Amino acid sequence: ELKVEQNPLFLSMQEGKNYTIYCNYSTTSDRLYWYRQDPGKSLESLFVLLSNGAVKQEGRLMASLDTKARLSTLHITAAVHDLSATYFCAVDGNLGTYKYIFGTGTRLKVLA
Amino acid sequence: EAGVAQSPRYKIIEKRQSVAFWCNPISGHATLYWYQQILGQGPKLLIQFQNNGVVDDSQLPKDRFSAERLKGVDSTLKIQPAKLEDSAVYLCASSLDVWQGRRGSYNEQFFGPGTRLTVL
Known part of the structure; x- marks a missing residue:
């Protein structure tokens, strides 16, 4: 059974600092997705990673995928308050059904 | 392009009552x-439809939850009945x-x- 773990679960950081969120998964997959969720809101798609070594960047966020290590990272550069949200990774179990298994989520709070 | 629509946005019920939610997906x-x-x-995934057929409902509590997708759209x-949990x-x-060719x-x-x- 595919399991997806994120760490840390909670992250409080100062504006201007850098940090990385980690997403580990337990079985082979080369399809990984990152989503953002603001309090009381739905999930917003951030990145789609589809191969080993894939790297995507949007503003202060950069996501990467290492399928051999079964690890994806979401790196935050020079954090700003607007990045405060919960970030989820989701892994497609490669079973041909496009079934996502979501991670536990990382609640990020950027302090001004 | 219109997004996925759902209603209602909020619902409060007593346990053992029934409730229904509606979804209209993105066109196409x-x-x-x-x-x-x-x-x-x-x-957590409850159920997945491909057109109007069920692909995966392995985590749907079928004794109380049901879902349908008529005509492959809504x-x-x-x-029924609802529990506190x-x-x-x-x-x-x-x-x-999205087709990627060989991949x-x-x-x-x-x-x-x-x-x-x-x-x-």
Whole structure:
């Protein structure tokens, strides 16, 4: 059974600092997705990673995928308050059904 | 392009009552998903439709939950009777398969605003 773990679960950081969120998964997959969720809101798609070594960047966020290590990272550069949200990774179990298994989520709070 | 629509946005019911949620996916998206998101957790897939056929309902509590997708477009999710532990946000998502040639295909799921259910 595919399991997806994120760490840390909670992250409080100062504006201007850098940090990385980690997403580990337990079985082979080369399809990984990152989503953002603001309090009381739905999930917003951030990145789609589809191969080993894939790297995507949007503003202060950069996501990467290492399928051999079964690890994806979401790196935050020079954090700003607007990045405060919960970030989820989701892994497609490669079973041909496009079934996502979501991670536990990382609640990020950027302090001004 | 219009996103995934859901209604109602909020619902409060007593335990043992029934409730229904509605979802209208993005036009042209063949695959539709219902997720349950309990506070502080990631979404958990309840049921997945491809057009109007069920692909995966392995985590749907079938003694109380049911879902249908008539004509391969709109979908409804019903809970009858509701329990306290059903309090959660119910998210609908839809997706379009993207073909990558030799690398196969993938999909990207787009989520609706959700329905927050409180069972008292």
